[in-house]
Amino acid sequence: MKPRGILMTEHRLIERMIVIIQKEIAEIERGRQIDKFTINPIIDFMRFYADQTHHGKEENILFRQLAKKEMTEEDSKLMAELIDEHKFARTATEDIINAEEKFFKGQNTIGIIITTFNSLVRLYPRHIQKEDDIFFPNSETYLTDEELEAMVTKFEDFDRTMIHKKYKSLIEQFEE
Ligand SMILES: [Fe+2]
Ligand SMILES: [Fe+2]
Numbered sequence: 001m002k003p004r005g006i007l008m009t010e011h012r013l014i015e016r017m018i019v020i021i022q023k024e025i026a027e028i029e030r031g032r033q034i035d036k037f038t039i040n041p042i043i044d045f046m047r048f049y050a051d052q053t054h055h056g057k058e059e060n061i062l063f064r065q066l067a068k069k070e071m072t073e074e075d076s077k078l079m080a081e082l083i084d085e086h087k088f089a090r091t092a093t094e095d096i097i098n099a100e101e102k103f104f105k106g107q108n109t110i111g112i113i114i115t116t117f118n119s120l121v122r123l124y125p126r127h128i129q130k131e132d133d134i135f136f137p138n139s140e141t142y143l144t145d146e147e148l149e150a151m152v153t154k155f156e157d158f159d160r161t162m163i164h165k166k167y168k169s170l171i172e173q174f175e176e
Helices: 003-029 036-066 073-104 110-140 145-175
Strands: none
Touching: 003 036, 003 110, 003 145, 036 073, 036 110, 036 145, 073 110
């Protein structure tokens, strides 16, 4: 598999989470209580899988290598746009975490939670489509077969460290 195959497989899982988020928002809008047992695993997925594991490989490995290449102005612009969208998603996830914390302290932050989840639902399909259909295919024109192969190994090494990072941070959270 090429690097983009790995990233596209991850996109399919993120898309499934977006459907789950849409259903969750609909339930909350219908008046069901905010439920920690649903929101927390969603946030965990957005943080550790979508951001740290997926965006992590895109930014730290693929984009970093592409930054060394002479890309067209259009592709450079697109890459900057994708990085901005990652930032947006990261901030939105943190905003949901803060709003949830306030909610359980008694503040009415349901509106913020719904609006912010909705912004993620709007962002991801567009973001993923830009990568799958335009940026990833274009990016391969700048990389040799050897570079693509080496990138797959880097992706695998990156993924291998994630589970350890995740559970180390869990322990640190408990210790705080
Ligand atoms: Fe991305
Ligand atoms: Fe992506």
